Structures are given as structure tokens and as C-alpha cells.
Amino acid sequence: MSLRHAILVLLQDQEASGYDLAREFANSIGLVWNATHQQIYLELGKLNEQHMVSFRHVPQEGKPDKKLYSITEDGRQELIRWLKKPAGPARIRDAFMVKVAGGQLADSGALLGELEQLSKQRRERLATFEALAQRLDEQGREENLYSYLTVRRGILDQRAWLQWAEEVRQALEHASVGLPTS
Amino acid sequence: MSLRHAILVLLQDQEASGYDLAREFANSIGLVWNATHQQIYLELGKLNEQHMVSFRHVPQEGKPDKKLYSITEDGRQELIRWLKKPAGPARIRDAFMVKVAGGQLADSGALLGELEQLSKQRRERLATFEALAQRLDEQGREENLYSYLTVRRGILDQRAWLQWAEEVRQALEHASVGLPTS
DNA sequence: GCTTCCATGTAATATGTTACATGATTAA
DNA sequence: TTAATCATGTAACATATTACATGGAAGC
Structure with missing residues (x-):
């Protein structure tokens, strides 16, 4: 179980609400680890009980109040402890690949359509990551080294996927000329 | 839930035991979807109850008996039905990336060590996939199109990872010159 | 004698997903 | 007026992991 560790890593940089974290999981870190808001709220509750995070209430106007969480010393110790032991194997669940x-x-035809749609998403992500990487680079790569490397992973991953998608597209279009689909 | 569909896809090509499937999940398909033997045995049980697979007992000498499962017409229909609806988003859990x-x-130093170890595994996988791709290509790419494309995904994925690993290695080695580790 | 491979499974626990619930604000 | 964004949560259900259990054969 290292959803907790992913959360602690995110909280290292800045305090955040459950909602903020959910957004980060849906975007940048989502490439590496994903979680829905329900999981996050639950885990934040547990982390708080175990004194690994603390929070403060922030009332807002026009918007619901929020709880801003920050990592505690206990949390940092737990992170350090976890970082020392070897990481478990990466797991993936890629339903589209199972389809292929x-x-x-x-x-x-349907497969090609879906491929096109997914490619679009990937291209958007690639653009986001590239922009982020450039920003980090300008700010000083050394200081942002770990964030930079994480983003680089995202970039290389998107590119590899898109290259593969192009191969698939060509193969399927070629195949569907001779052989009628369905 | 599409562990069942991943299993059905594998059974399309040939009948297999739960043990065989677990091996495939650990190797080739593992890149795309993973499952342990416990999950697989459970799911095969359910699929059998729902008449999507059937099995025959195969007694063996010197080895425990096995059950060879094959896909039924109902199973094939279920697969076709599933293939039509859009795939859910891909999910990943990469603890090493969270560490980075x-x-x-x-x-x-520890991070570099772990990186080296993972790189070795990836290189081995890459070699396996490349050999497989070549074999499929020689046998006729058209006939093995979908397997071929799946393997290509594996190849591109390993290469992207290894390229990233190289970037990380350089960055960390560079960083650990100036700043003492620990 | 120890480990790995073959082959199957159960039970307990942990995690993750889906559905539901609330409620103000802002943009189409 | 419909949807989306902000913000938090509970409950029910589905899925996945870990630990345990068995047992012969083969190789070191």
C-alpha cells in the first residue's frame, strides 16, 4: 500500500486539500499512480489519525470550506523509511491494450476510432508535460531535479505510446482494405 | 472489471491451465494487465459457472493433474460485446516512480542501485520481446497482426523506460558529486 | 537438505470503485 | 437550465493481495 506514500510525497512540496490532491492524481502524477477522491479522503483521514499529516480549516467565501493538509515530522520519517525499502513491481491495467x-x-473501424481518441488525449498530455518541463528547466533544473525527472518520464511515455499508436493505425488501415471489417 | 476479458483473450488462441495463464500474466501480457494465480483461479471458477469457459481434466505423471480451460461460444460472445464498448482509462501503480x-x-546511491536493477530487468524483457517480434514477423506478420502489435507495444515501452533510466542515472550521478548522499 | 517448478486451491484482510449525498457559484 | 467547478464525505460492493495449505519431482 503506497497511496499514502504518494500523498506524502505530494505534501512535501506544499500543503494541499483532498480536492487538490485528487486533481494532481488526475493530471501529472496520474501517470505514475492514480487514486480517486474517495480513496484520498479516506487515506488523509487515516494519515491524520496516525499523526503523519495535520490540517487546518480554511473558510472560503462562495466556495465550501476546505482542509489544508501538511506533512508532519512523523510523516516525513515514514516516507524516509519507505524510500529505503525496494519498491514493489509496477502494476498496470490497460484495457485498451487487452482489446488490441x-x-x-x-x-x-471501432478500434481505430478509439485509438484516435486516445491519441488525442495523449498528445494533449504530452503538450502539458513539455510545457511543464520547460518551465522547470527555466527555473533551474537542479533545484527541481526530481520533479523534472518525473515529468521527463511522462514525456517519454507519451511519445512511446503515440509512436506505437501510429504503427497500429497503419497496420489496421492496411488490414481493413483487404479484409472487410466485421 | 476486465481480468475476465484478458483471460478470454488469452484463451482465444489456445486452451490453458490456470497455471499457464499465470505464467503469461507474469510475462508477455503482464505489461498490459497483471494478475496473480489466486485471482486467476477464482475468475476461472466464475467464468466456468457462467459457461464462458469449459475445462477438461488432464492427468499427468510425475506432475499434479491439471485443468485445461477453453473459451466457449458464450465466452466469445461476451468478449465481442466487451470489445464494442469503450475501454476504461489505463491505470498504473509504479512505486519506483513515486520514489523518484x-x-x-x-x-x-540507493536510488541508483535500484534503478540499475530495474534497468537490467527491462533490458531482459526487451530482448525477449524483440526475439518474439522477430519470430512473429518471420511467421507472417499479417496472420499474427494483433499479437505482433501487442509485442511492439512492449518493445517501445521498454525502450522508453530505458531511455528515461539513462537520463535519471546521469542526473543523479551528477547531483551526487557535489552534494554528498544521505 | 534446500530450492524451484508444477498445479491447485481457501480464507482473511486490504484496497479500490461506484453510487449516493449535499450545496453554493459560475459559465454556456 | 444545464452543466461544471469547488469541496467534502458515507455506504455498499467488487477486486486484489497476503498468508496459508498440499505434495511429488528435479536439480544443486
């Missing part, structure tokens, strides 16, 4: 693997039974 | 993101608190 089972592509014989699928409709090539 | 939190790298400020980590020991660079």
Missing part, C-alpha cells in the same frame, strides 16, 4: 490483443474479434 | 518524485528525501 484480442483484436481479431473486434471491429477494426 | 520524492527523491529529495531519498539516498541517491
Whole structure:
């Protein structure tokens, strides 16, 4: 279980609300670890009980109040402890890839459509990451080293995916000329 | 939930035991979807109850008996149905990446060591995939199109990871010259 | 004698997802 | 007026992990 550690890493840089964290998980860090707001609120509750984070209430006008969480010394110690032990294997669940693997039974047209849609998302992500990387670079790569490296991973990942998508597109278009789909 | 669909895709090609499937999940398909033997046995049980797979007992000498599962017409229909609806978003849990993101608190030396170890694994995987791709290509890429594309994904993915690892290695080695680790 | 491979499974626990619930504000 | 953003949460359910259990054969 290292959702807690992912949260602690995010809180290292700045205090954040559960909602903020959910946004980060949906965007940048989402490439590496994902979690929904329900999980996050639950985990923040537990972390608070265990004194690894603390929070302060922030009333807002026009918006609901929020709780800004920050990491405590106990939390930092837990993070350090966790960083020392070898990371578990990466896990993935990529339903689209399962579809490609089972592509014989699928409709090539539908698969191509979905591919196009996913490619669009990936291109957008790539642009976001590239912009972020440049910003970090300008601010000083050394100071932001770990964030920079994380973003680089995102960039390389998107590019690899897009390159693969292009191969798939060509293969499927080629295939659907001779063989009628469905 | 599409562990069941991943299993059905694998059973499309050939009948297999739970043990065989677990091996495939640990290797080739593991890049795309992973599952442990406990999950697989459980899911095979359910799939059997729902008549999506059937099995035959195969007694063996010197080895425990096994159950060879094959996909049924109902199973194939279910797969086709599933292939039509859009795939859910890909999910990942990469603990090592979380570590890199939190790298400020980590020991660079330890991180580098772990990186080296993971790189080795990735290089081995890459070699396996490349050999597989070549074999499929020789046998006729058209016939093995979907397997071929799946393997290509694996190859591009490993390469992207290794390229990133190289960037990280250089950055960390550079960083640990000036700043003493720990 | 120890470990790995083969092969199957159960039970307890931990995690994650989906659905539901609330409620003001802002933009289309 | 419909939807989206902000912000937090509970409850029910589905999925996944860990630990445990068995047992012969093969290789070191």
C-alpha cells in the first residue's frame, strides 16, 4: 500500500486539500499512480489519525470550506523509511491494450476510432508535460531535479505510446482494405 | 472489471491451465494487465459457472493433474460485446516512480542501485520481446497482426523506460558529486 | 537438505470503485 | 437550465493481495 506514500510525497512540496490532491492524481502524477477522491479522503483521514499529516480549516467565501493538509515530522520519517525499502513491481491495467490483443474479434473501424481518441488525449498530455518541463528547466533544473525527472518520464511515455499508436493505425488501415471489417 | 476479458483473450488462441495463464500474466501480457494465480483461479471458477469457459481434466505423471480451460461460444460472445464498448482509462501503480518524485528525501546511491536493477530487468524483457517480434514477423506478420502489435507495444515501452533510466542515472550521478548522499 | 517448478486451491484482510449525498457559484 | 467547478464525505460492493495449505519431482 503506497497511496499514502504518494500523498506524502505530494505534501512535501506544499500543503494541499483532498480536492487538490485528487486533481494532481488526475493530471501529472496520474501517470505514475492514480487514486480517486474517495480513496484520498479516506487515506488523509487515516494519515491524520496516525499523526503523519495535520490540517487546518480554511473558510472560503462562495466556495465550501476546505482542509489544508501538511506533512508532519512523523510523516516525513515514514516516507524516509519507505524510500529505503525496494519498491514493489509496477502494476498496470490497460484495457485498451487487452482489446488490441484480442483484436481479431473486434471491429477494426471501432478500434481505430478509439485509438484516435486516445491519441488525442495523449498528445494533449504530452503538450502539458513539455510545457511543464520547460518551465522547470527555466527555473533551474537542479533545484527541481526530481520533479523534472518525473515529468521527463511522462514525456517519454507519451511519445512511446503515440509512436506505437501510429504503427497500429497503419497496420489496421492496411488490414481493413483487404479484409472487410466485421 | 476486465481480468475476465484478458483471460478470454488469452484463451482465444489456445486452451490453458490456470497455471499457464499465470505464467503469461507474469510475462508477455503482464505489461498490459497483471494478475496473480489466486485471482486467476477464482475468475476461472466464475467464468466456468457462467459457461464462458469449459475445462477438461488432464492427468499427468510425475506432475499434479491439471485443468485445461477453453473459451466457449458464450465466452466469445461476451468478449465481442466487451470489445464494442469503450475501454476504461489505463491505470498504473509504479512505486519506483513515486520514489523518484520524492527523491529529495531519498539516498541517491540507493536510488541508483535500484534503478540499475530495474534497468537490467527491462533490458531482459526487451530482448525477449524483440526475439518474439522477430519470430512473429518471420511467421507472417499479417496472420499474427494483433499479437505482433501487442509485442511492439512492449518493445517501445521498454525502450522508453530505458531511455528515461539513462537520463535519471546521469542526473543523479551528477547531483551526487557535489552534494554528498544521505 | 534446500530450492524451484508444477498445479491447485481457501480464507482473511486490504484496497479500490461506484453510487449516493449535499450545496453554493459560475459559465454556456 | 444545464452543466461544471469547488469541496467534502458515507455506504455498499467488487477486486486484489497476503498468508496459508498440499505434495511429488528435479536439480544443486
